[in-house]
Amino acid sequence: MTYREAARAAIRKALREDPRVFLMGEDVGGYGGAFAVSLGLLEEFGPERIRDAPLSESAFVGAGIGAALGGMRPIVEIMTVNFSMLAMDQILNNAATLRHMSGGQFNVPLVVRVATGGGRQMAAQHSHSLEGWYAHIPGIKVLTPATAADAYGMLLAALHEPDPVFIFEHATLYPLEGEVDEAAQLIDIVHASVTRKGKDVTLITYGGTLGKTMQAADRLAQEGIEAEVIDLRSLRPLDTPTILASVAKTHRAIVVDEGWRTGSFSAEISAQIVENAFDDLDAPVARVCSAEVPMPYAKHLETAALPKVEEIVSAAREMISRHD
Amino acid sequence: MSATTLSQRPPVDREHALFLLREMLRIRRFEEKAAEMYSLQKIHGFLHLYIGEEATGVGAMQAFSPEDAIVATYREHGHALARGIPARVLMAEMFGKVTGCSRGHGGSMHFFDASRRFYGGYAIVGGGLPIAVGLALAEKMQGGSRITGCYFGDGAVAEGEFHESLNLAALWKLPVVFLCENNLYAMGTALARHQAQTDISRKAGAYGLGSSAVDGMDVLAVEAAAKQAAQSVRSGNGPFLLELKTYRFRAHSMADPDLYRTKAEIEEWKKRDPIPLFQSRLREWGFLADSDLDRIEAEIAAEIDEAVRFAEESAPEPIEDLLKDVEGPVTT
């Protein structure tokens, strides 16, 4: 099934199995979701549980927090990560703080799904990859499913978490096909996965850039360079041991992240490697990120701004080639 | 809603009247002690006092049962006391002790008590409103009959979250009583300097919810209005906005030199101090003798002295537990 269908199947399963679960967001009902993830769910579950919200990100995210406090298991959908900025007060000041600020008395079992990323010519207010900002915040979890299986499994696992979980779905992934085991038990959402084994260089990525990174690894293999690919899956918590184990083997690391480079999540990964694997490095950590520009509309400009397979290949080639 | 007048028969029995007086006095004395403890560096950070607004907190709280939910602001000492949270754990919270109602994590602005469904003091103005809407949404979806009371100030009315929340609550007919404690100043900005429409209760009309306004210096009037509002909400009419017109006698916080209003204005409002006002009515009705007042004051003084002693003697949270309440274990 597709990534989109996988997300829908997970929501449907949760709605069927847990009466506390409901979906709330802009156009999730009659419209079927801006990305058609919730298509058909209104008919099956009705308007109480597939709840169209007004364009009030702060209010419906806050209401999700309140409903979670009140014993429900809300799934809130925010149409794009750029819109989530309108709810940032509720996310940062309430969702992430309540457990600690109340001395452990209250927790917020809230799941927020957010579409993220560029590549669809949606320009500078619908296309950014800001999940790295969320990973900065203690008190929440940040998941980035890159496969249909994770789109399915992560949502179900997130509904069992006691604290807010943010799931960032890269919008170019929705049509992606993949195997999904609907009978599987709850999946692990705290560990990264080694998507491809290799010994020469570690390519670390997540979400929307996993595909490009895998393509780059294929190209490198043709040149005799065996790249190991890590899909982080979760940005917070971050599975540092898996990264370090790989770097200890390859001695080289390249971070591929659709976010901007400056002050970014790729910088965090790079810092983790330098802090913890300093003696294993044979080269400085490299990064392939988006250009430092608001996302342009025109196709050629947008393509130029986003990380490219060729850039990943060159970065690896440059790191490995001899200079004598 | 007009204030009760002397010619009328007492609208309450003596016991309840003395209870209301005692609750207001507890808040007044607690706040005075908090100011003293702040000046002595026992309390730090921000300290926003409720003195002058006791009738709104105490009066409105009477409309809520222990099962209902309460969401408050950063000026929430009065709400917490009126809700029944013991003074000692509130004082300990402000002293930063582990025995505090939030283990010393929150301080003056963030009192919480799960056992009393007191969902906290929120220090981002307007930030508590969507939470209250969500609590009411959960209740409605679960088919329950409990309602949510949400206190906020006139400053919050300028925030988008006020408008978004009123609309959402009305749209979904959620059981929330929005309690706007209008003390005329958003920190130092007078209401007329931040709102074109200063009649706050009228704003509800735009969102299709019921509303009223009441003299917030008259505890009985506040109680009656709040009960009426709560009754409307409990009857399934959707949310209600109740504006409580009040005034704070102290500055915005301990650090505020109060430069934005005149002494004459403050003195004029002090003539309507809800506590002496209510006392004189109780005397008129023959409900209060000097000996009653002395006894009440002595009991409150003892309670507050004990609260300070408790806070003083309590241990701080061990540093080792610093990261303990950031994330919880997965349960089901």
Added chain:
Amino acid sequence: MTEFVMPQLGADMSAGKLLGWRKNVGESVRRGDIIADVETDKADIEIEVFTSGVIEKILVQPGEKVPVGTVLAIIRQEGEAAKAEAPLAPKAVPSEAAPAKPVAPVLPPRPAVTPSEPGRVHASPVAKKLAAELGIDLASLAGTGPGGRITLEDVQKAAQARAPQPAPTPELDRRARMRQAIAAAMARSKREIPHYYLSTAIDMSRVMAWLTQENLKRSVEDRLVYGVLLVKAVALALHDVPELNSVWSAGKAVQLTDIHVGAAISLRGGGLIAPALHNTDRQSLDELMKNFRDLVQRARAGSLRSSELSDPTITVTSLGEQGVEAVFGIIYPPQVALVGFGKITERPWSSGGQIVSRPVLTATLSGDHRVTDGHRGGLFLAAIDRILQEPEKL
């Protein structure tokens, strides 16, 4: 008695200035009364009293700025007897903000570090760089950094241990140290550099004839010696075979643009030093002569600049005066070549089918086989010969 203190009036207030008292000693005050005015960084604030009683004593006068917590006045509570003596003076109360004892920072758990493969040397990048420059084997060092990492300091200490130790008398000390430094460098060179040696005989008749003519035009002090011509010829020959003008660094040869010939100078009392004649190929013979004299003088006086010692890109050593026929020198690391010149001797020389007598000099090249080979080395010696046949172009 109750102390009336400078109150805290905001989280950022550490001190306040007393502007004035509204009550005097002996006057009674009631809880909640405003009894003083205080100026803070933000504004003037009215100060209330939290005790009812009589002002017994005032300890701080208007105009004084005191820390928060300082006792401003003593208040005798209602019913309390007046004290005969109030020995209190203003005292600052230590702020509660100061923690009673230092607290250990709470650190997030360190991620489990995967042990890296055995045999991998843990050294910091800068330590690796220096070790390579000095030819120190990192595997022979014990690291003192976290996790046994070899630090810059570890390498520096190893280098010091290898270098001569300070001795009491400066002159002996300097000589001994020099001997030790030479020993270390030469031993390392022989240990690490695979040397090859080439030699060629050069007809010096044109050089000597030209030199005689040139010196006739000069005053005694400006006269040239043939050694300077040899140095210049080496520098120019490097244009033909630039790879000999390299240093070996971090496991590979780095070819240099600037040519700084190090001229070996023997020191009185023993020892040898080869400071740089900077940009040798671009200096005129007169400049070179002047600079060479200066170098010799300063080398023997011990006043060379550190750059002159570290900059040479190739070394020239001339032992003709000692009667040596040919020199097979040891390369001075990290350089990759050394040129040696023996004495000029009259020898039979075949020229145009005739056997003639010519002043002949043997030039040798010691080359680092990691960088060049005999073919390139041969071309280099041939270039020196060719250049010396046209002394007027030097």
